[in-house]
Amino acid sequence: MTLFDERPIRPMMAKTGEPFDSGDFIFEPKWDGLRALLFKHDNRIELQSRNLRDVTAGYPELQELKGSIRAKTAIIDGEAVVLNERGLPDFGQMQNRFGINDAKRAEVLRKTIPVTYVAFDLLHLNGKDLISKPLEERKARLKAILREGPHLLFGDHIERDGRRFYKEASKNGFEGVIAKRRDSAYLSGVRADSWVKVKGAKTLDCVVVGFTQGEGSRASSFGALVVAVYDRKGQLQHIGNVGGGFNNRTLEEITPTLSKLVRKRRVIEGPVEAPSPITWVRPRLVCEVKYASITRDKKLRFPRFNRLRTDKSPSDCRVEL
Numbered sequence: 001m002t003l004f005d006e007r008p009i010r011p012m013m014a015k016t017g018e019p020f021d022s023g024d025f026i027f028e029p030k031w032d033g034l035r036a037l038l039f040k041h042d043n044r045i046e047l048q049s050r051n052l053r054d055v056t057a058g059y060p061e062l063q064e065l066k067g068s069i070r071a072k073t074a075i076i077d078g079e080a081v082v083l084n085e086r087g088l089p090d091f092g093q094m095q096n097r098f099g100i101n102d103a104k105r106a107e108v109l110r111k112t113i114p115v116t117y118v119a120f121d122l123l124h125l126n127g128k129d130l131i132s133k134p135l136e137e138r139k140a141r142l143k144a145i146l147r148e149g150p151h152l153l154f155g156d157h158i159e160r161d162g163r164r165f166y167k168e169a170s171k172n173g174f175e176g177v178i179a180k181r182r183d184s185a186y187l188s189g190v191r192a193d194s195w196v197k198v199k200g201a202k203t204l205d206c207v208v209v210g211f212t213q214g215e216g217s218r219a220s221s222f223g224a225l226v227v228a229v230y231d232r233k234g235q236l237q238h239i240g241n242v243g244g245g246f247n248n249r250t251l252e253e254i255t256p257t258l259s260k261l262v263r264k265r266r267v268i269e270g271p272v273e274a275p276s277p278i279t280w281v282r283p284r285l286v287c288e289v290k291y292a293s294i295t296r297d298k299k300l301r302f303p304r305f306n307r308l309r310t311d312k313s314p315s316d317c318r319v320e321l
Contacts, residue, residue, distance in 0.1 A: 008052040009123065010189030011035055011077055014178055014197035019166040022179070026135070026157040027165045030176040030199065031118050032089040032293075033081030034098065038117060040066065040074045047080070058100040061110040061151050062117055068152045070145045075124035077186075078155060080115050088173045092296030119146060120155030123186055131186040138186070162198075170200045175292055201290040203306060204229070207314045208285040209236060209267045211258055212243075213276040221255045225305065226278055227289060228268050229319040236268045239298065239319075242289055245305035254308065257285060286312040 036055065039046040043066050046056045059080060069076070082093040096113050100106045122142035123131050130138050139157070146154050157180075158165050166177045176199035184194035210226035224243035228236040246254075261281035272278065286309040291300040 008048065009037055009075065010052070011037060011050050012121075012187050012189070012195060013191040014180075014195035015191055015193055017179070017196040017198055019163045019177070019198050020179070020196075021160060021162050023160050024183075025162065025179045025181055025196075026139075026159055027162045028120060028155055028157040028178045028180065029169045029174040030178050030197065031079040031081050031155070032091040032175040033079045033094045033115075033118075036078065036080050036117075037123075038062070038065070038074075038076040038078060038119070040069050040071060040076070042072060057103060058097060058106055059110075059115050060103075060106050061114055064149075065117060065152050068147045068149055070147065072126050073124065074122065074126070074145065076119045076142065077121035077123060078117055078119040080117050082113055083116055086173070089175075091175075091293065091301065095295060095297070114151065116151050116153055118153045118155045121186060123188075131188065133185070134183040135180055135186075136182045166198055176200055199292060199302075201292060201302075201304075204239075204289050204291060204300070204319065205286055205309055205312055205317045206239060206242075206289050207236060207283045207317045208258070208281060208287055209238070209283050210272075210278045210280045212241065212274050212278055215276075218251065221251045222258065223276055224274070225254075225287065226272060226274065227287065227300075227303075228283070229317045230315070231318075232320055236283060237298065238268055238270065238272045239294075240289075240291075240300035240303045241274055242287070242300075242303045242305050244303075245290065250305065250308075254285075261285065283314050286310075286314055286317060 035050045037048045045063050045066055049055045081089040084090045093113055122138045143154050162179055169177050179196040181194040206227035208225050209228045211222040212224045214221050214223045224241040226241050228238050231237050258281055261284055263280050263282055266280045267283055288306040288309050290304045290306045292302040295301055
């Protein structure tokens with residue numbers, strides 16, 4: 001049995017929290033790209049996404065890491081990112097690398113939009129699992145086997161000063177910070193208290209132009225709000241679908257209002273991607289949405305419902321994207 005036969009391994013996940021200081025934690029910048037486990041076996045490199053897909057073919061430049069990881073076998077946790085001229089992750093550019101299965105296309109993109117793998121944890125080394133070892137030990141052993149280069153970085157960290165580091169990371173353009181308990185084991189597939197995700201969020205007032213069908217406990221309400229903003233020409237432009245951030249009170253408040261605004265014809269032009277059928281509504285309702293950033297294709301990244309803005313009119317939702 002080879003190392004690859006032992007897959008899949010689900011990445012460990014973090015719970016959300018606020019900035020804090022602690023001598024029991026280390027603090028890493030939150031890299032904004034494709035979370036991926038890297039498997040090295042002799043002269044073979046394979047990549048597995050967080051949803052357990054083999055994405056090796058899409059990133060041919062990472063085959064160069066075979067000589068940069070001083071180990072016969074290793075399983076590394078990290079993030080594939082596109083770095084801008086300042087060395088910061090550019091998620092908008094990284095989106096251009098997602099879902100590429102054609103070898104010729106991947107070869108072109110490796111030259112025009114090269115990817116770098118940021119390694120921040122070591123789960124397996126030369127026949128031995130390390131997941132039960134303390135994080136500090138895993139990171140020290142990881143750093144010792146890496147030779148950094150154009151396509152490989154060690155995911156470094158600071159100690160104790162989490163609040164200051166969060167401010168600096170946010171100011172410099174990172175998505176946020178991940179705080180990790182120094183003595184923590186690696187809990188595959190678990191969202192644990194020992195890892196805390198601290199993300200900055202911006203807000204935007206958006207016009208509700210539709211909603212998707214709800215499922216499960218939300219079958220009687222809706223799945224997500226389809227939201228838009230007015231561009232400089234006064235045209236409504238789809239900017240995303242907001243499915244998170246609701247509680248029972250807000251669902252009960254919004255659902256009957258939506259039902260009164262339903263219309264058969266769509267209210268915006270252009271394609272709108274959604275996981276289920278859309279019911280269109282007249283653009284009368286305004287909601288405030290929290291989000292991390294706006295992508296290159298002018299969509300909200302990680303949008304979450306914050307509140308209704310009954311004090312705002314749809315015409316106030318004008319944005320130059």
